[in-house]
Amino acid sequence: MRTKIAVGAGLAVAAWLLPYGLDSYAIHVVNVILIFAVLAVGLGLCMGVAGQVNLAQVAFFGVGAYATAILTTHNGLGFWVSGALALVATVLIGLVVGTPALRVQSHYLGIVTLGLALAFTNWVTNAQLSGGAEGISAIPVPTLPGVDLSSEYLYYYLELIVFVLALAFGLFVVRTGLGRRLRAMRDDSLAAGALGAEVPLLRMTAFLLASVYGGVAGVLYAGLIRYVAPESFGIANMFLLLGMVIIGGRQSLIGCVVGAVSLYLVREWLADHPTIAQLAYGAVVVLVVVFAPTGLAGLPERLRDLLRRRRGESGTAARLAPFRPYAERAGQTSGTGTPILTVSAVTMRFRGLKALDEVSLTVAPGEIRGVVGPNGSGKTTLFNVISGLYRPTGGRVEFLGRDLTGSSPYRLARAGMSRTFQNLRLFGDLTVEENILVALDRSRTLGAWRYLLGPIAVLRQDRELHRRARDVLDRYGLTEFAALAPKSLPYGIQRRVEIARAVAAAPSLLLLDEPAAGLNGEEVRQLSEIVRSIRDSGVTVIIIEHNMGLVMSLCERITVLAGGRIIAEGEPAEVARTPAVIEAYLGDSMDSDDLPSIPEVTK
Ligand code: ADP
Ligand code: MG
Numbered sequence: 111m112r113t114k115i116a117v118g119a120g121l122a123v124a125a126w127l128l129p130y131g132l133d134s135y136a137i138h139v140v141n142v143i144l145i146f147a148v149l150a151v152g153l154g155l156c157m158g159v160a161g162q163v164n165l166a167q168v169a170f171f172g173v174g175a176y177a178t179a180i181l182t183t184h185n186g187l188g189f190w191v192s193g194a195l196a197l198v199a200t201v202l203i204g205l206v207v208g209t210p211a212l213r214v215q216s217h218y219l220g221i222v223t224l225g226l227a228l229a230f231t232n233w234v235t236n237a238q239l240s241g242g243a244e245g246i247s248a249i250p251v252p253t254l255p256g257v258d259l260s261s262e263y264l265y266y267y268l269e270l271i272v273f274v275l276a277l278a279f280g281l282f283v284v285r286t287g288l289g290r291r292l293r294a295m296r297d298d299s300l301a302a303g304a305l306g307a308e309v310p311l312l313r314m315t316a317f318l319l320a321s322v323y324g325g326v327a328g329v330l331y332a333g334l335i336r337y338v339a340p341e342s343f344g345i346a347n348m349f350l351l352l353g354m355v356i357i358g359g360r361q362s363l364i365g366c367v368v369g370a371v372s373l374y375l376v377r378e379w380l381a382d383h384p385t386i387a388q389l390a391y392g393a394v395v396v397l398v399v400v401f402a403p404t405g406l407a408g409l410p411e412r413l414r415d416l417l418r419r420r421r422g423e424s425g426t427a428a429r430l431a432p433f434r435p436y437a438e439r440a441g442q443t444s445g446t447g448t449p450i451l452t453v454s455a456v457t458m459r460f461r462g463l464k465a466l467d468e469v470s471l472t473v474a475p476g477e478i479r480g481v482v483g484p485n486g487s488g489k490t491t492l493f494n495v496i497s498g499l500y501r502p503t504g505g506r507v508e509f510l511g512r513d514l515t516g517s518s519p520y521r522l523a524r525a526g527m528s529r530t531f532q533n534l535r536l537f538g539d540l541t542v543e544e545n546i547l548v549a550l551d552r553s554r555t556l557g558a559w560r561y562l563l564g565p566i567a568v569l570r571q572d573r574e575l576h577r578r579a580r581d582v583l584d585r586y587g588l589t590e591f592a593a594l595a596p597k598s599l600p601y602g603i604q605r606r607v608e609i610a611r612a613v614a615a616a617p618s619l620l621l622l623d624e625p626a627a628g629l630n631g632e633e634v635r636q637l638s639e640i641v642r643s644i645r646d647s648g649v650t651v652i653i654i655e656h657n658m659g660l661v662m663s664l665c666e667r668i669t670v671l672a673g674g675r676i677i678a679e680g681e682p683a684e685v686a687r688t689p690a691v692i693e694a695y696l697g698d699s700m701d702s703d704d705l706p707s708i709p710e711v712t713k
Pocket of ligand 2: 489490491532
């Protein structure tokens with residue numbers, strides 16, 4: 111902490127003194143670099159942090175600059191009024207560019223945003239309002255009482271302040287709830303949705319953030335150069351910007367700044383050889399993507415990892431600390447009352463295949479329900495329909511008395527449903543603690559305005575979330591893994607993290623898809639204890655499992671699926687005796703006399 115403050119203070123002094131050592135050309139270069147740095151931070155937020163491919167950043171930049179130019183020269187408005195209006199215009203364009211992101215993904219999004227960027231350059235090159243190919247000159251000097259901003263030395267300080275604020279705001283977003291949700295969405299949008307993250311709105315937010323940064327950079331540019339022309343906002347600069355973000359490290363905003371500074375200096379250095387320059391940063395970008403996908407910012411960590419592996423240190427000597435049970439909730443009405451979940455005649459068809467065929471089941475609050483069946487019998491598909499990942503071809507799903515058939519996963523999550531996945535879907539680039547934090551955080555994306563108007567409240571809420579996350583980690587015996595990436599952990603621990611995360615979302619119904627797969631005997635015993643405790647704390651649990659011992663001892667009722675149909679349902683002992691189950695599930699090589707392989711029901 112103290113070194114951080116020292117480094118920060120050192121940088122501040124250096125930044126303040128910088129102009130004293132520079133000639134008039136050098137200060138101009140520095141001023142342009144600061145503008146690119148603001149742009150790169152915005153692009154880093156959208157592409158690196160939120161994972162939304164955005165090739166329209168240069169168009170946001172252009173809209174900000176052109177709108178300022180047009181409003182000052184054509185409409186005779188003052189510079190700052192024009193700047194503010196230009197920012198509004200950029201955000202509106204951000205909304206337009208972000209709209210396709212609600213529907214299309216990754217590569218397609220790249221093409222769509224590139225198309226919009228091209229459309230912008232085309233428009234400014236041809237329209238009369240924007241001065242055609244000549245552009246617009248004679249933009250007035252921004253006025254500031256007592257400061258002559260026509261001096262590039264003084265303009266530097268204006269830019270420095272804006273840049274520091276922009277970077278600080280970006281870091282603030284990344285390190286608190288909104289940023290965590292954006293990163294979670296980037297790592298696994300499906301799992302993020304299942305935890306209540308409003309994925310479409312978050313994508314839109316990413317584009318809006320990028321557009322604000324683009325707009326701010328555009329206004330600064332108009333005030334600095336006082337002349338705008340189409341080529342400043344064309345594809346060449348878009349790729350330069352992309353290079354800055356990729357080389358610096360797209361997931362680290364500081365990395366984006368480092369990338370902006372270094373790549374711009376390389377461009378200056380090679381200014382007399384534009385073809386070589388283009389090839390050079392093309393080559394550097396390719397090398398970085400291949401050999402250091404996390405960019406310059408990710409290098410120290412990769413080196414540390416490499417050294418650790420050289421020394422033969424294994425990740426963690428994993429012994430899970432014991433689970434600390436939840437307080438039992440008094441007055442549990444196990445198995446009675448109105449159903450928490452009613453599935454009525456649900457059919458799910460994948461082209462020719464009927465994965466679910468008129469499946470109906472009712473789960474009472476406080477129950478632990480087992481769902482068993484051979485591989486491919488439709489168990490996971492049933493969970494996917496219940497949790498909103500699939501819209502069923504027919505039938506209805508009622509949750510807590512409301513018909514929520516076909517609702518989006520995040521709506522269901524917010525209504526109180528939570529799940530784990532058969533093939534683990536942890537957020538890989540978030541720490542274990544952050545995985546839990548994403549689930550704990552129930553704030554709405556529409557509440558993101560608080561980042562501008564009430565940052566202190568945001569920070570306070572985040573501190574409270576961290577406290578609760580530490581509680582969860584402690585309860586699940588995960589404290590020592592809090593700061594680690596999930597993928598560095600053994601399978602059994604990852605499974606437990608996923609359960610802890612699902613429960614952290616405070617569900618009333620928890621769906622567990624094969625939680626014992628890949629666990630050893632002791633881990634299965636602990637799992638059984640955990641699930642029972644979760645139920646005792648008032649959560650209804652549906653568990654898909656192949657481990658018959660676990661299902662038989664844990665569940666009050668069992669539903670048996672085969673070929674997409676329910677072939678039996680009832681208490682464990684009763685179900686185990688059903689001939690259809692013995693035939694379908696245990697295979698006909700086994701008859702009921704062999705059933706002792708299913709342990710005694712211990713409840
Ligand atoms: P289980 O979880 O019981 O092993 P699943 O629900 O995963 O079974 O699968 C049931 C059937 O549905 C399988 O035949 C599987 O191939 C098919 N299926 C599941 N999801 C899809 C999908 N998205 N597209 C096509 N077929 C699918
Ligand atoms: Mg399955």
